[in-house]
Every structure is written in structure tokens, then in C-alpha cells.
Amino acid sequence: MSETTADTVRPPAPAAIEAPADRTRRLRVGGVMLVFALIGFGLAIFTNGGKATFQLVSGDLQNNLLGVPAQFTALVLGILGVIAAGAYLLRRVPQSYSGYLAALLGICFIGSFLCWAAAGKTFPLANQFQGTLNFATPLILGALAGVLCERAGVINIAIEGQFLVGAFTAAVVSSTTNSAAAALIAAAVSGVVMAWLLAVFSIKYLVNQVVLGVVLVVFASGITGYLFDQFLQEDADKLNTPNVLSAVKIPGLADIPFIGPILFNQTVLVYLTYLAVAVVTFVLFQTRWGLRVRAVGEHPKAADTVGIKVKRVRYSAVLWAGVLAGLGGAFFTVGYAGSFSKEMTAGNGFIALAALIMGRWHPIGAMVAALFFGFATQLQSQLQIIQTPIPGELLLMAPYLATIIAVAGLVGRVRAPKADGEPYVTE
Amino acid sequence: MSTDTTVEPAPAAPAPQREPQRSGLPSWAIQGLVSLSAIVLALLVGAILIIVGDDQVKTAVGYFGAAPMDTVSAAVSAVGEAYKALAVGALGGVTPITESLTQATPLICGGLAVSLAFRTGLFNIGAQGQLIVGAILAAYVGFAWDLPPVLHLVLAVIAGLIGGALWGGVVGVLKARTGAHEVIVTIMLNYVAIYLLQWLLTTSAFRRPGRTDPISPVVNSNAQYPQFGDTRLHLGFLVALLAAVFVWWLLNRSTIGFELRAVGANADASRTAGMSVGRAYIIAMVVAGALAGLAGTQQVLGTDLPLTDGVAASVGFDAITVALLGRGTPLGTVLAGLLFGALNAGGLQMQLITQTPLTLTTVLQAVIVLFVAAPALVRSIFPFLPKERGVGAVLAKGWNG
Numbered sequence: 001m002s003e004t005t006a007d008t009v010r011p012p013a014p015a016a017i018e019a020p021a022d023r024t025r026r027l028r029v030g031g032v033m034l035v036f037a038l039i040g041f042g043l044a045i046f047t048n049g050g051k052a053t054f055q056l057v058s059g060d061l062q063n064n065l066l067g068v069p070a071q072f073t074a075l076v077l078g079i080l081g082v083i084a085a086g087a088y089l090l091r092r093v094p095q096s097y098s099g100y101l102a103a104l105l106g107i108c109f110i111g112s113f114l115c116w117a118a119a120g121k122t123f124p125l126a127n128q129f130q131g132t133l134n135f136a137t138p139l140i141l142g143a144l145a146g147v148l149c150e151r152a153g154v155i156n157i158a159i160e161g162q163f164l165v166g167a168f169t170a171a172v173v174s175s176t177t178n179s180a181a182a183a184l185i186a187a188a189v190s191g192v193v194m195a196w197l198l199a200v201f202s203i204k205y206l207v208n209q210v211v212l213g214v215v216l217v218v219f220a221s222g223i224t225g226y227l228f229d230q231f232l233q234e235d236a237d238k239l240n241t242p243n244v245l246s247a248v249k250i251p252g253l254a255d256i257p258f259i260g261p262i263l264f265n266q267t268v269l270v271y272l273t274y275l276a277v278a279v280v281t282f283v284l285f286q287t288r289w290g291l292r293v294r295a296v297g298e299h300p301k302a303a304d305t306v307g308i309k310v311k312r313v314r315y316s317a318v319l320w321a322g323v324l325a326g327l328g329g330a331f332f333t334v335g336y337a338g339s340f341s342k343e344m345t346a347g348n349g350f351i352a353l354a355a356l357i358m359g360r361w362h363p364i365g366a367m368v369a370a371l372f373f374g375f376a377t378q379l380q381s382q383l384q385i386i387q388t389p390i391p392g393e394l395l396l397m398a399p400y401l402a403t404i405i406a407v408a409g410l411v412g413r414v415r416a417p418k419a420d421g422e423p424y425v426t427e
Numbered sequence: 428m429s430t431d432t433t434v435e436p437a438p439a440a441p442a443p444q445r446e447p448q449r450s451g452l453p454s455w456a457i458q459g460l461v462s463l464s465a466i467v468l469a470l471l472v473g474a475i476l477i478i479v480g481d482d483q484v485k486t487a488v489g490y491f492g493a494a495p496m497d498t499v500s501a502a503v504s505a506v507g508e509a510y511k512a513l514a515v516g517a518l519g520g521v522t523p524i525t526e527s528l529t530q531a532t533p534l535i536c537g538g539l540a541v542s543l544a545f546r547t548g549l550f551n552i553g554a555q556g557q558l559i560v561g562a563i564l565a566a567y568v569g570f571a572w573d574l575p576p577v578l579h580l581v582l583a584v585i586a587g588l589i590g591g592a593l594w595g596g597v598v599g600v601l602k603a604r605t606g607a608h609e610v611i612v613t614i615m616l617n618y619v620a621i622y623l624l625q626w627l628l629t630t631s632a633f634r635r636p637g638r639t640d641p642i643s644p645v646v647n648s649n650a651q652y653p654q655f656g657d658t659r660l661h662l663g664f665l666v667a668l669l670a671a672v673f674v675w676w677l678l679n680r681s682t683i684g685f686e687l688r689a690v691g692a693n694a695d696a697s698r699t700a701g702m703s704v705g706r707a708y709i710i711a712m713v714v715a716g717a718l719a720g721l722a723g724t725q726q727v728l729g730t731d732l733p734l735t736d737g738v739a740a741s742v743g744f745d746a747i748t749v750a751l752l753g754r755g756t757p758l759g760t761v762l763a764g765l766l767f768g769a770l771n772a773g774g775l776q777m778q779l780i781t782q783t784p785l786t787l788t789t790v791l792q793a794v795i796v797l798f799v800a801a802p803a804l805v806r807s808i809f810p811f812l813p814k815e816r817g818v819g820a821v822l823a824k825g826w827n828g
Contacts, residue, residue, distance in 0.1 A: 201797070201800070205804050400615040
């Protein structure tokens with residue numbers, strides 16, 4: 001109540017009348033933001049150890065170091081964060097800028113956290129970003145696959161299964177043919193095969209898509225595990241020694257200081273991922289096919305009425321998604337680790353699902369969420385190296401907790417495509 | 428109350444009047460036939476995998492042109508030997524049978540946790556997380572406290588129930604209050620539980636003194652489920668059966684259970700009829716979580732004894748397939764749990780004797796459930812099967828539903 005009077009008394013407050021629902025939401029979101037800002041500020045108070053050093057070039061411990069006074073920087077960032085949260089909470093900026101405020105708060109929070117963690121030590125910042133991209137690449141591809149499926153109205157919680165099969169196929173094909181291109185194509189094809197199972201059982205046989213997703217993950221883990229036990233272990237030299245993709249430097253762009261080597265000295269698979277984000281965004285929102293995909297995901301009956309072949313559009317969306325998920329799986333073997341091992345995707349398919357939901361079923365949003373998840377995962381291993389008192393397991397929980405907070409509507413509203421998960425039956 | 432007031436399982440007599448079916452078979456018989464066909468089909472798929480992976484078949488294929496029958500006989504003997512080892516390992520004698528029952532114990536409780544939620548219209552993918560949190564609390568009470576015999580076990584089990592109920596209850600409350608979809612929340616909470624367990628096992632409260640690997644002290648003997656003779660089978664199995672009876676009573680004989688099933692069948696109609704849908708969701712998830720927590724106690728107080736980060740193995744996920752195969756009914760879940768327990772125990776023996784990897788049983792379980800979930804597909808393969816509704820049809824709704 002007192003908030004209302006405060007708002008009306010002060011003249012510079014925006015004149016627009018706020019709906020009660022918006023107000024509750026603003027207070028709730030603002031509250032969460034303020035909590036984060038205060039944690040960031042609190043970390044700044046407890047920062048000690050003089051200088052925090054950030055390593056700007058991977059592996060270079062002598063040059064290209066950025067030293068900052070740890071506590072001072074953390075305090076500045078902490079105060080900035082509190083200001084950002086306060087501005088949102090008290091409605092000091094127009095509603096349309098609130099996204100930037102949240103971003104500013106996020107950067108400030110991470111900044112003061114890093115200053116706190118790196119005080120008196122050297123933090124490999126370049127490695128941090130490099131690792132973020134590594135962890136995020138399969139997540140982005142998996143989440144994009146999910147976006148395509150679910151925009152068309154087919155729930156895909158089998159991303160994990162598609163990853164596993166893609167990783168397995170890429171490893172075997174790369175080992176036998178020594179060709180990176182063949183490995184990637186095979187991985188994409190295997191992803192399509194898994195996607196085809198998803199499509200047939202959900203679209204033709206009307207199986208509940210959550211049931212189906214769970215079963216397909218079990219199936220994929222069983223079949224890759226069985227083939228691994230029977231063939232790959234016995235014949236490891238021939239079947240499980242894939243060539244890891246080598247980094248390709250993009251001339252010019254790779255010479256940009258700091259971000260150049262991180263973004264533009266990567267494997268083909270990472271460039272394909274950049275491309276996939278752009279293509280999926282464009283196709284989904286700018287082409288006729290994309291409009292149809294979204295139509296059958298929101299209101300299949302209406303789409304059917306205007307002559308769109310609902311099932312055919314759904315099939316094509318799910319199968320194209322299989323290409324992306326298969327490539328995402330390939331990252332685990334030929335893109336990063338080399339040889340295949342059982343269950344090697346370790347729940348990444350489910351993090352990709354989380355990224356898709358956090359990103360609100362939008363390709364760009366999914367990419368941002370995947371990058372955030374990748375950042376948290378990489379930060380965990382970095383912090384173990386420089387030894388901070390924070391247990392790594394708690395950081396690993398972050399993506400999952402963030403997703404729960406997001407779906408619980410604590411931060412904005414997350415809404416799935418309307419017909420997501422509903423099989424379409426013509427009457 | 429007499430039996431004909433229950434809504435399901437549909438009794439044999441009134442079924443033909445309400446819903447004319449093509450054959451005179453009661454629905455449970457049809458479901459049984461479909462399940463049986465699914466098992467047969469899965470064994471066929473498994474047979475193909477065994478043949479593909481068998482060494483003797485590989486050699487025989489090498490001279491296929493010269494002696495094609497060699498390949499066939501090698502294939503037949505490979506499949507025969509593997510499945511024989513599987514059957515003997517599951518049922519051939521006292522030790523195999525008790526081993527099967529031991530494996531089935533947590534699957535039954537976990538399966539009940541999924542089934543109960545399923546009947547309320549909720550998809551509980553989170554049995555794994557609920558089981559882990561239950562196991563954490565049960566183990567802690569088990570090794571950190573020092574209490575007289577019976578009391579210690581009872582308290583440890585209660586701790587496990589509470590742990591699971593909390594982890595499940597969060598899902599119910601979030602669903603009821605904010606509409607957060609339970610599938611997403613449970614998947615995320617599974618991972619939170621795993622990392623919580625891994626973290627706890629690094630702390631001095633949980634790590635066994637003198638060890639650096641993630642393992643807790645052994646649970647006090649007073650807090651262990653008593654074992655039957657020299658076998659690994661323990662009292663937890665009987666507790667699992669009692670839990671099934673309890674779930675049957677809850678669903679079919681209690682007012683709360685009626686509300687749960689009503690909400691599961693049609694949430695909007697139940698709301699109109701004056702039931703609190705949110706309350707039903709919370710109750711269902713709390714009880715389901717407690718059941719999964721019970722499975723956790725069976726793991727940590729009966730089979731495993733120290734708490735490790737592998738305490739849940741894949742029980743929580745297998746529980747989903749058990750519940751699906753059991754079609755959400757307590758009896759079906761017990762039978763499915765016994766089947767999968769036998770497959771696991773037999774699979775271990777098969778791996779020992781014929782070197783057929785245990786992962787084959789994972790494939791078998793997945794394929795069985797895939798076929799059970801798609802009865803239309805099974806019918807297109809076995810056209811003589813009568814019609815029935817698919818297991819997923821009840822729950823065919825999306826993230827927003």
C-alpha cells in the first residue's frame with residue numbers, strides 16, 4: 001500500500017496507470033533482482049586480497065593481463081547493480097528498458113562475483129569464455145532442435161537421446177572414414193532417424209510425447225551402450241578413434257583482440273552453430289514454412305482449415321530438428337572429447353531443454369540461455385582450479401534452479417506454443 | 428462400498444453395456460495381451476541385437492556363401508544361450524529369484540510414485556530426485572544416529588519418506604500455485620538432487636572418515652532392513668508390497684483418492700464440482716515423493732548400505748517405464764516391477780555367462796514400453812488383437828495443460 005502512495009506522490013513517476021497484475025509482477029521481479037544485487041554487493045564487502053588479475057589470452061601468463069583493484073571494482077559493480085535493481089523496482093525507467101536493466105544487473109553481478117573470486121589470484125578470463133562457448137555449442141544446437149519441434153507442436157524431451165546417437169555415429173564414422181564431413185553428415189542423419197521415431201510415434205501413433213521422449217532417451221542410451229559394449233570396446237582402434245575437428249581460423253575476424261580468438265578460431269561445428277541460430281530465426285519468423293510451423297504449433301485446426309497439411313509440416317519440422325540435434329551430439333565426440341563413451345552426454349540434452357524453456361521457445365532466447373548455462377558450467381571448473389570456497393556442485397545446480405525459477409513465473413511469464421504436445425487428429 | 432462403485436479398473440461385467448467392444452474380452456485381458464505382445468516384440472528386437480553382436484555369428488557370416496546354415500545355427504544358438512542365461516539368472520532357483528525380487532523392490536516403490544502422480548494427471552519424471560533426497564536423509568539418520576533396533580529403522584525410513592515428500596511436494600506446490608509444468612520442474616530437481624548429493628558427500632558430515640572418495644559411513648545395523656537368510660532380499664520388499672496395497676486403497680477406497688482420480692480424468696470438471704485441483708496436485712506429489720523416498724530407503728538401508736553418488740543408479744528413470752508398463756494401476760506396477768527386476772537380475776547373469784552386455788536389458792525395457800504406449804502399432808503387427816485405448820491417451824496434453 002505504501003508503495004502506491006510513494007508512486008503517486010512523486011511527480012516524476014510515469015503517468016501511465018499500472019495494471020495490478022503488472023504491478024505484482026514488477027514487485028516480484030524487482031524483488032528477485034534486488035536480492036541478486038544485494039548478494040553482489042555483499043560479495044564486494046567481503047572481497048579482500050588486493051588485486052584481481054584477469055588473463056586475457058589463453059595460456060599466456062606473462063603478458064595481456066588485466067589487473068584491477070578487486071574490492072573497489074566489486075563495490076562499484078555492486079552499487080551499479082543495486083541502482084539497476086532499484087530503478088526497475090521503483091519504476092524510474094520506462095518499461096521498455098527493463099530488459100537492459102536486467103542485463104546490466106546480470107553483468108554487474110557476474111563482475112563483482114569474479115572480482116571476489118579472483119581477488120589476489122589470476123583468473124583465466126579467456127579460458128572462461130572459450131569454455132563457455134564449448135559447453136554452449138551442443139546446448140544451442142539441442143535447444144534449436146527443441147525450438148523447431150515444439151514450435152510445430154511436438155514436445156521433444158528426447159534431445160538427450162538424439163545427442164547420444166549423434167555422438168556415437170560421429171565417433172564411429174569418423175574413425176572408419178577419417179573424414180570430418182562424413183562424420184558430421186552421418187551424425188545429422190542419425191539424429192534424423194531418432195527424430196523420425198519421435199515423429200512417427202507422436203504424429204502417427206498419437207503416443208503421449210512426454211512418455212515417448214523418456215522412452216526414446218532410455219532406448220538411445222541402451223542401444224548406444226549395447227553397441228559400445230559389443231563393438232567399440234572390442235575394436236577400439238578401428239571404431240573408436242575419431243579425429244577431433246581442428247580449429248579453422250577466419251582471417252581478419254580472428255585478429256580482433258580478445259573476442260577474435262574466442263569466437264573465430266573454432267571448429268566447423270561451432271561456425272555451423274552460429275549459422276544455425278541465424279537460419280532457424282530467419283526461417284521460423286520470415287518464411288512461409290516458418291509461419292506454417294508456428295501455425296500448426298499454436299492452432300492446428302485453424303491451420304488445417306486454411307489448407308495447411310498439419311501432419312506434413314510437423315514431420316518436416318521434427319526431422320529438420322533431428323539434423324540439428326544430431327550435429328549437437330557430434331560435438332561431444334568429434335567436436336571436443338574424441339572417443340565415445342557410454343552416457344557421455346551426461347544430461348546435456350536436458351539442459352538444452354531447459355535452455356529452450358528459459359529462452360521462451362525463441363531461437364535467440366534459447367541461445368542466450370545456453371550461453372548462460374555454458375558460462376555457469378565452465379565457471380565451476382575454473383573456480384575449482386583457482387580454489388574458491390564455493391562448492392562446484394552448487395554452481396552446477398545454477399542452470400536447473402534458474403529454469404525452475406523461470407517456469408514458476410518468478411521472472412516474467414514463460415508460455416509454450418499453445419498446441420505443444422497435443423497430437424492432431426482430423427475429425 | 429462394493430466393487431461396482433469404483434471407476435477403474437473397469438470390472439468385466441458392466442463394460443460391454445457402457446462401451447461396446449469388438450471382442451467379449453474385459454479390458455484388463457486386452458491390456459495383458461497387448462503387454463504380452465509388446466514383450467514378445469521386444470524379445471525379437473533383442474534377438475536381432477544379440478545376433479548382430481555375437482562373435483560366432485560374425486565369423487560364420489565371413490563364409491556365408493560356403494555354408495549359410497552355419498550362420499543360421501550360430502544365430503539361433505547365440506539367441507538361445509543368451510535368453511536361457513537371462514531366464515535362469517532371473518528365475519532358476521532360490522538365489523536368482525531372491526535377486527530378482529531384490530532388484531524389483533525399489534522399482535515397485537518408484538513405479539508407484541510415478542503411477543500415483545500419473546493417475547492425478549501429473550507426469551512425475553522426478554522419482555530419481557525424490558529417491559535421492561529420501562536416501563540422503565535415511566542414510567544420515569542411519570549412520571549418524573545411535574538408536575535401539577526397531578526404532579532406528581523406523582525413524583530412518585520416516586526420514587526417507589520426509590525427504591522424498593519434500594522434494595515431490597515442491598513440485599506440487601509450484602504446479603498448484605504458479606502453474607509451473609511438473610515435467611520441467613521434476614527434470615530440473617533431479618539434477619539439483621544429484622548435485623546436492625555429490626556436494627554432501629564432500630562434506631565432513633557425510634564423508635566416511637579416512638576416505639577421499641564420495642562414500643558415507645555404513646548404515647548402522649539397527650537401521651538396516653533385516654535380510655532374509657543369506658540372500659540379498661530384505662524386508663523392504665514386503666514394505667514395497669504394502670505400499671502397493673496402500674496406493675490401491677488410497678486410489679480406490681478413499682475420498683482423497685477419488686478426488687485425485689477425478690482431477691486426473693478431468694481437472695476442469697473437478698474444479699466445477701467443487702474440488703480443489705491445486706490441493707489434489709500437492710497431495711499427489713507429496714505422496715508420490717514419499718513413495719520414491721521409500722524406494723530410496725530400500726536402496727540405502729537394504730541393498731547398498733553406505734550412501735554413494737550412485738545410490739539411485741537408474742531406478743528413478745526405470746520407475747517411469749515400470750509405471751507405464753503397469754498402466755498406472757498398483758497391481759500392474761507391482762507386476763511390471765517384478766518383470767523389470769527379473770530382467771535386471773537375469774541380465775546380470777547373461778552378462779556373466781554369455782558376455783551379452785547388460786545394456787541389452789535397457790533396450791528390452793525401452794522397446795517394451797514403446798510398444799505398450801503405441802497399441803495401434805502392436806495391432807498393426809498382430810492384427811488379431813482387439814481394440815483398446817493407448818496408455819498415453821489419458822495424458823495427451825501439452826506444457827500448458
